Amino acid sequence: MTIQGNANTPRKLLAVFAHPDDETFICGGTFAKYAAEGVEMTLVSATRGEMGRRMGNPPYLNRETMAAAREQELREACACLGIGNLIFFDIRDKTVEFEDERSLEGRIEALIRDIAPDVVLTFHERYGGHPDHCAIGKATTAAFWRSARKGALYFITFGDAMERPERYGYKRKDVVKIDVQAYQSAKLAAFRAHRCQTEIDEWVWLADNEALSRFGRHEYFLKGDVQAAQRANTDLF
Template sequence: MSRTTEGAKRTILAVFAHPDDESFICGGTLAKYASLGAEITLVSATRGEMGRRMGNPPYVNRETMPDIREKELRKACEELGIQELIFFDIRDKMVEFYDSERLIERIGELMEAKQPDVVLTFHETLGGHPDHCAIGKATSEAFRRAQQKGSLFYITFGDAMEAPELFGYTKQDVVRIDVRGHLKAKLAAFRAHRCQTEIDEWVWLPDREALAKLGGHEYFLAGNRSVEPLVFNDLFQARLDR
């Protein structure tokens, strides 16, 4: 799964559940690697049509939600530098009930086609939402079945990984990415998801104040751990075994 020849373009495959997962959780990291020339493909399993937020004041309804959230996600991808967006068109809040073998197969086909150096997804039990956990479980299994080398990482929610032992992990399992130079792109992506963020007053403060609300680091759990000491401040330098 990893193309390590000199001069090869570095690639990331991010497999998430909803529009906005990419921005709210790891937008700074995606923007950082995109700015460094990485080729990024984003999968959104759903179009987020069951989201509870409808804008503030509301301007979205159940009928218009899928199209609006798609447009907002495409705008967020532009802000972050994500080159390719793929929807699986699974019904929102139903990923856990989708045929698991078919889902693993679809993700595996993408891995074969894209040959990513890094795969990002949710942890299958720490994802915080049934859709997150289901897409993470399927992606992890697709990764395990793949034959090529590569690195699998689970995106995590902010400062939770400052104390990974609370979740059964150690500091050696955590990658800490410095995204302070890419917070403007992350904030722009937040704002692109307008119907989801208009209720959050801080997002729409003057730029300087809003940027101060964003953390300077994002955290990832290694999904395929190595027995070797790891370089854990760069997703592409972490030396992981299958």
């Protein structure tokens, strides 16, 4: 089943992530693709990433200046990717797991009810790879079900790990594989916008054609409800 919008009801996507750069490093091509298709996108960043270990190369940030710098970098990355609405939850970096669960779920549920997204993206609560990722994923998943929305929930995944979903207890029919080849330039621009996090990665700053060659052609998403009616495995909508 594919959700079809019309001129009066644009498709909507809500992404609820933990840190600035999650949106770019993990699924920037997908955001750029849907922006080009006219999807209205809202991104929540639970934190401003002020506890990140990368402070520029050579370092020029500190704990006091990191939050403002990463907020500005995220705003620039959103512009590159076509994300029109950015919301910060103002949770301290590396403390999302210690937030009151019901309160955090309630904030996200309120957003879902207000925005009425066709698609919600977040982290998998077990495979998020970072405590903040897992915590925001768990809260968003609970909020999605509490909201009784009829849209679709997907978990973002890393690299091409979901080429073999069986290792994680899933089947191939549970994976959506998005071709983002045509949107890699926007993704690279967003990588470069996250300057303090990428300056140490020499490949990001090579000539465009060389840097672009480092990106995979596809980005992968896990269906949040594997019992739901079958959707196209090449599109989130």
